[in-house]
Amino acid sequence: MKATNRTPKKGFHLTLRARENLYGYAFVMIWIVGFVIFTLVPLVQTFQFSLNKVTVTATGIEMVPVQWANYSRALFTDPTFVSLLIEYAIETLVSVPIVIIFSMIIALFLNLKFKLKGFFRTIFFLPVVITSGPVIQELVAQGTTSVPGIADSTGITVVLAQLPSYLRGPVEYLLTSFILILWFSGVQILIYLSSLQKIDQSIYEAAAIDGASAWESFWKITLPSLSTTTLINAIYTIITLSHFSENKVIKYIYNQTYAVQGGFGYAGAMSYLFFLVLLLLLGITALVLSPRSGKKR
Amino acid sequence: MLKNIDINKIKRFLFGSRSSYGAIFTIVLYLLLIALGFVYLYPLLFMFVTSLKSPTDLLNPMVQWIPTEVYTGNYVKAWRVLSYPNTLVNSILVSVIPSLIQAAVCSVIGYGLARYRFKGKGLIFALIMATFIIPAQNTAIPQMLTFKRLGLLGNVFAIILPALFGQGYRSAIFILIFYQTFMSLPKVLEEAARLDGASDLKVFLLVGLPAAVPAFIVSIIFSTVWYWNESYLTLMFLEGGVQTLPMQLAKFTQAYENLYPSGMVNIFDRLNEAVKLAGTFLNILPLLVMYFVLQKWFVESVEMTGITGE
Numbered sequence: 001m002k003a004t005n006r007t008p009k010k011g012f013h014l015t016l017r018a019r020e021n022l023y024g025y026a027f028v029m030i031w032i033v034g035f036v037i038f039t040l041v042p043l044v045q046t047f048q049f050s051l052n053k054v055t056v057t058a059t060g061i062e063m064v065p066v067q068w069a070n071y072s073r074a075l076f077t078d079p080t081f082v083s084l085l086i087e088y089a090i091e092t093l094v095s096v097p098i099v100i101i102f103s104m105i106i107a108l109f110l111n112l113k114f115k116l117k118g119f120f121r122t123i124f125f126l127p128v129v130i131t132s133g134p135v136i137q138e139l140v141a142q143g144t145t146s147v148p149g150i151a152d153s154t155g156i157t158v159v160l161a162q163l164p165s166y167l168r169g170p171v172e173y174l175l176t177s178f179i180l181i182l183w184f185s186g187v188q189i190l191i192y193l194s195s196l197q198k199i200d201q202s203i204y205e206a207a208a209i210d211g212a213s214a215w216e217s218f219w220k221i222t223l224p225s226l227s228t229t230t231l232i233n234a235i236y237t238i239i240t241l242s243h244f245s246e247n248k249v250i251k252y253i254y255n256q257t258y259a260v261q262g263g264f265g266y267a268g269a270m271s272y273l274f275f276l277v278l279l280l281l282l283g284i285t286a287l288v289l290s291p292r293s294g295k296k297r
Numbered sequence: 298m299l300k301n302i303d304i305n306k307i308k309r310f311l312f313g314s315r316s317s318y319g320a321i322f323t324i325v326l327y328l329l330l331i332a333l334g335f336v337y338l339y340p341l342l343f344m345f346v347t348s349l350k351s352p353t354d355l356l357n358p359m360v361q362w363i364p365t366e367v368y369t370g371n372y373v374k375a376w377r378v379l380s381y382p383n384t385l386v387n388s389i390l391v392s393v394i395p396s397l398i399q400a401a402v403c404s405v406i407g408y409g410l411a412r413y414r415f416k417g418k419g420l421i422f423a424l425i426m427a428t429f430i431i432p433a434q435n436t437a438i439p440q441m442l443t444f445k446r447l448g449l450l451g452n453v454f455a456i457i458l459p460a461l462f463g464q465g466y467r468s469a470i471f472i473l474i475f476y477q478t479f480m481s482l483p484k485v486l487e488e489a490a491r492l493d494g495a496s497d498l499k500v501f502l503l504v505g506l507p508a509a510v511p512a513f514i515v516s517i518i519f520s521t522v523w524y525w526n527e528s529y530l531t532l533m534f535l536e537g538g539v540q541t542l543p544m545q546l547a548k549f550t551q552a553y554e555n556l557y558p559s560g561m562v563n564i565f566d567r568l569n570e571a572v573k574l575a576g577t578f579l580n581i582l583p584l585l586v587m588y589f590v591l592q593k594w595f596v597e598s599v600e601m602t603g604i605t606g607e
Binding site: 112257274 | 318323324325329330333334336337338339340343347362386402405408410413414415416418421424427428429430431432433434435436437438439442443458459461462463464472497501522525526527528529532533543544546547549570571572573574576577580581584585586587588589592595596598599600606
């Protein structure tokens with residue numbers, strides 16, 4: 001209605017288009033100001049820190065340019081950082097499919113018609129409400145997040161010892177934190193559930209008349225309809241896992257921030273490297289799961 | 298003939314028909330969900346049971362799921378170690394105030410994005426999504442230095458200020474929620490109000506906001522929960538000042554040693570996992586209460602806000 005009005009009044013009045021622009025900016029202005037102050041400037045400053053040796057003095061901070069020394073130190077000298085970063089990337093790539101598959105299965109269950117549906121929905125969403133770093137730390141420390149009765153059995157220990165080291169890490173992670181990984185599925189279950197409910201039921205009826213089994217319907221109708229949702233859920237999962245304060249890389253960066261050997265510059269460099277890996281993981285996920293990439297199903 | 302019908306009935310009862318799933322399927326479904334639900338909640342059940350165990354029960358391998366007595370000593374200790382009433386109030390302040398502000402500000406931003414066409418909107422959208430991806434560590438240090446200069450370190454305002462400018466914790470999600478809500482608001486309502494001579498602000502306040510009540514409730518409760526559980530930024534900005542429950546839980550061992558020095562107390566009063574888990578339970582108890590009171594708003598949040606409708 002507004003923008004299609006092609007007879008702008010000249011002179012005293014603003015054109016409708018200009019008026020709309022103006023009011024739009026008025027509503028969004030607070031965000032733009034906040035973005036510059038609290039995100040953009042700190043982002044640039046962190047990058048600046050990462051190119052300097054930063055020392056905190058009584059009057060402020062002192063910076064000595066060191067070019068890319070902080071980055072090369074993180075990548076080539078620091079024995080912990082790179083291994084933590086690789087561990088983080090592998091653990092994330094292992095966790096995402098588990099979260100996706102688990103939340104899809106639970107959503108499919110909860111989409112059926114049965115009594116107590118609301119009750120189970122409440123149970124499977126519960127962890128979202130209580131998942132905080134210190135709480136998870138305590139629960140992991142008491143060994144409650146492992147698969148009950150499996151992780152500590154002798155058989156598993158023997159099998160684990162046989163595995164090559166690059167496999168042992170992820171498998172051990174899976175066994176000791178399995179429930180923890182599942183706990184990151186709460187929001188994803190809800191998102192799957194709501195897009196399941198949006199699928200037109202008549203498609204299933206038509207398929208059933210053509211003789212498709214429930215199994216075939218799932219692969220041919222349900223899964224393709226959920227492909228966008230899966231991408232969203234995967235991205236959400238990666239971001240939540242990466243931002244979680246119990247993330248080992250984050251913890252390491254935090255500890256280095258105030259360490260004598262580290263400091264703001266080194267922490268800044270590591271933050272940027274971590275961010276880069278996160279973007280890489282998101283990119284891989286988007287490539288693999290993008291509905292347009294013509295996955296064969 | 299009669300027999301035939303009976304068999305069909307039984308068959309239908311067991312294997313289902315067009316209108317029901319059948320008994321076998323239903324039982325399998327319930328068993329599966331109960332098993333998964335148990336595994337899912339196992340850490341919580343374990344935590345609760347262990348937190349009620351007395352030191353003797355802890356050492357007794359025969360006592361697994363049912364303590365011989367309900368022992369509240371762990372909670373008495375954990376309560377003191379967490380300095381509970383104090384940290385609880387702090388946690389409530391640090392999570393509720395920023396989330397109220399965050400919801401209010403995000404509603405304004407979401408409204409602007411949904412109801413107006415202006416240049417650079419796509420860019421702003423992209424940047425909003427970027428704020429969701431950028432890790433907190435990439436901005437936290439300069440922010441911390443700024444708050445230090447302003448004398449806000451250790452003060453709730455260090456958490457409130459970013460929220461006031463739409464840069465609060467996970468603000469992108471809340472902006473998106475309000476965007477979706479205001480997008481689905483019919484234009485007709487707005488035009489009717491305009492014909493009555495309402496200004497843009499008035500349209501927002503009188504037409505927009507009343508329609509966004511579910512979005513407000515969902516935003517406020519999620520924001521509260523996420524702020525409550527957030528522990529990186531609170532550690533960065535509040536350490537040395539306001540102590541929240543998760544912050545106090547993170548240094549539980551140290552705080553326990555200060556209250557009950559291990560050399561001074563008898564062996565039963567040493568720190569054990571029961572006390573730690575009692576502390577953990579006290580930490581999540583307010584959230585559990587909130588969850589069970591408001592569960593409908595939590596589990597139906599996605600439908601209520603239509604956030605997946607892209």
